[in-house]
Amino acid sequence: LDALDTFTWMIFTSVNGVVMVDRRLSARGVGWAAVARKRVAAIGPATAEALAEHGVRVEAVPDEYRAEALVERLRPAIGPGNRVLLPRAKETRDVLVVELRRLGASVTEVPAYQTRRVENGASRLRGALAAGAIDAVTFTSSSTARNFAELFSEEERRAWRGRVTIASIGPITAATAAEYGLPTDVMPSEYTIPALARALADYFSRVPRRSGPRGRRSV
Structure with missing residues (x-):
């Protein structure tokens, strides 16, 4: 941020990034x-x-609302000579950095925050899932899907996945969840948290809860 005047563009990939930059400016x-x-x-x-x-x-x-589309949106505007500051999560995909550099831009990537797996409450969560007390799990990013899935063994995930609706905010997150054997049942057409909440509510208004495996559904 001390060298902000040297940059042409600043790109934000989440509200969290805005919050963390605000804290550092303050x-x-x-x-x-x-x-x-x-x-x-x-x-x-x-x-x-x-x-x-x-x-x-x-x-x-x-x-x-994903990195690939943002690159296409910026393609006519960014090129050689442009310097881009990219404050974002420490662990995230490299699509923006790689593609913007291919356009000739100089990209400075700054880890503004880091997502971490929370171990507290894992045993209670494990018990609730095993008992069928949870109807849905929502993933708002690939890191949340990964961190959640890695709390459980593959055997544990197989035991409850047929009873739980999996809702993912978008296709990248859904792909990460699928890597852990958690196929997505609900995905909104607009990749935002409000749209995800609406899609999940709509899903449950139309589809009764089941105890067995379900087919994949996207909304």
Whole structure:
């Protein structure tokens, strides 16, 4: 952030990224004015709204809220000579970095936050799933799917997956869940948390809870 004036673009890939940048700006005793002078892109409307609350106008938001679509949205605007600052989660896919560099941009990736697996309560969660007390599990990112799945053995996941509806925010997250034997039943057409909640509510309004395996469903 100390070298912010040297960047052409600043790209935000989550609301969490906006929150963490805000904390770091506040710790330095400065506001968002320097960011607002940059060309700014956001992965989706929720992130753009979070930036707008700080007076930052977002120039580019893709129609589909994932990295591949953001690259396509930025393709006409970013090229050689552009310097891009990318504050984001420490563990995430490299699509943006790789593709923007292919366009000739210089990309500085900054780990703004890190997602970690929470072990507290794992035994209670394991018991609730085994007892059939949980109807649905929602995944809002690949890291949440991975961290959740790795709390359980493959045998444990097989034991309860037929009784639990799996809801994933988008295809990348769904693919990660599937790697752990957790096929997605519910996925919204718009990759946002509100859309995921609506899709899950709609699913349960139409599909009764079952005790056996279900076919895959996308909403």
